[in-house]
Amino acid sequence: MLQNKTFLLLLLSALFFLNCKEDKGIPGKLPPTQNPPTQKVSSTIAYAEGFSISTVSDFKVLKINNPWPNAEKTYRYVLISKEEAAKRSFMKGEYDGIIITPVKRIVVTSTTHIPALELLNEEETLIGFPGTDYVSSEKTRQRIDNGNVRELGKNEGLNTEVLLSLNPDVVIGFGVDGSSKSLNTINKARIPVIYNGDWVEKSPLAKAEWIKFFGALYNKTAQADSIFKTIETDYKAAQKLAQTVSKRPTVISGAMHKDVWYLPNGTSTEAQFLKDANVDYLYADTKGTGSLALSFETVFEKAKSADLWLSPSYYPTMDALKQANTHYTQFDAFKNNAIYTFSNTTGKTGGVLYYESGLARPDLVLKDIIKICHPELLPEYTPYFFKPLK
């Protein structure tokens, strides 16, 4: 067994030396492989479970635990400065990627990554994005219109050639199951791909905390921490404010596709927003992954007299809702014009703002919901994402 290991080490070292040229001639000071020097967690992560950042002597290790639901592998990346990188080298296969920080050229693949770049004032580093039309945030939109951000096709089938020609320092991908062929190809071409798992997180604040992940890429840990701290404080304050009311309106959500009503389950982040806004979400006691798929009958019986109706799928108007299914008109929320949607708040090119920024700014989402459900609490506030359906 031991012999096997030694042999493997020798083989790997041999491979490493053979590959030295391609590794830009980093001098061969072998890194410690066993019992690396004392690790200390440099950035405390309070909510997010999907990633962690630890400092190992003169570089950082970024761990991604849960890039997609039930992921089996933990991904480890080295974040290292150019100077330090010149001094050391890493064993092949020890890490899933080595990223020189601060990152100068980045490709992200989800609009949810854009606000983090903007909050950190790093939107200038974005050089490519799949589906640029979905991006609404002004600063990045401007850069796209000026031709500074290359269109990369679609996320499921990235234009690999264009991406390779851009030669970014890192690609922030996301995967439903890690089987993205184009991302694998890019990784093979020695462009590190990090899977971002913000969407897997279970609470709104945990999702927002992924700004610290981007902070680490840009060596802006302190700034990211303070941005998140502000968001967290605002969120908590709003949540506390909402608890002061005694009357909790009843709320339903979602809409029907054919005759099945899809709505968020009680453990989803959407339901957590509703809980934190102190409203009576009618399906708060349900559990599960994915959304609930209920028959029209059950929803009708339970929710016909609900006070409010949030996010009725993608229907843009009351009329569209009625056209799609006359049963909707029977609901009290429909009769009382108490339906609110975020799908009409779009950017210049049609991207839905909520999908882009809602994840990074849970404080705003919560305040929106509080304003709708308890208008007296936030008299001055204007909802940012949610607007009444007309």
Next chain:
Amino acid sequence: MKNKYSYSFLILTILLLVLFCVNISLGSISIPFKTIVSSFFTATDSLSNQEYIIQNYRLPKAITAVLVGSGLGISGLLMQTLFRNPLAGPFVLGITSGASLGVALVILGSSIFGGFLATFLLTKWSLVIAASLGSFLVLLLVLIVSSKVRDTMAILIIGLMFGSITSAIVSVLSYFSSAEQLQQYIFWGFGSLGDLDWSELQIFAFLYSLGIGFSILSIKGLNTLLLGENYAKSLGLNIKQSRLLIIIATSLLAGTITAFAGPIAFIGLAIPHVTRQVFNTSNHKILLPAVFLFGAIIMLICDSIAQLPNTDYLLPINAITSLIGAPVVVWLLVRQRKMVF
């Protein structure tokens, strides 16, 4: 002759009525029998929740199930006789694919064609019109081809090819579509019986009746066609006219049903076989009403199962028809060791 089948018809009719009532009384929520009865006598504006569900959801759904089952069964029967092939059916001949293509163009194509189509998209009628046009055009193509190609097997293969072309176009369209559009298209593909309100059901029933009318008119032609085209000609039957009649009837039935309820698998192909196994005749005067009854009965059963009575969930009707139906056909064929055709 009449006596031989009248008992079977009587039993099937009673079964249909019973199942219709069972279907209405089963659903996600349990509704007391009293409420079910009272809901038929309550004025529309003063309905309770449960009465509303019976009157405006379960009743139209049960009627849709009857129309869909019987209509698809009959269109399958007509095609099997016309093409003299036991494998013929709305799915195989590409009628359903044609409808899918129409729907895909509306739902998925809106991002490519933009503007007008996008606003047109959210009304249900756009899907109905698109699906009907699609299935009619494909059937027309099959018809044109069938006038050039004598071999009915070749026509079946051509129908299958249309299906392949359709799914290829749908793939290309899907590639350029957003998640919401894809979702909408996929949900359409699941099939659905409970999505029609009374006004839609009226139009559906009207088109369906037209289809049934044409089917009845073509009974004589169908019976003669079974003897072979040449023999039919020698009997003085106008083959071209009969063919046209049958094809119009089929496309009306299969097209409208697919348009309103989505592509419902298996029923069109299997119901005629089940009927033939039970009735053991090739006379369409008997077969047509028998297929009507069997189709309606089986669809009602499938729908009752799909509702998963007393749970909050629904299963896609399309999956149930295949899951329940296909093994039945296999069992029948194995038991009889031959295909009555």
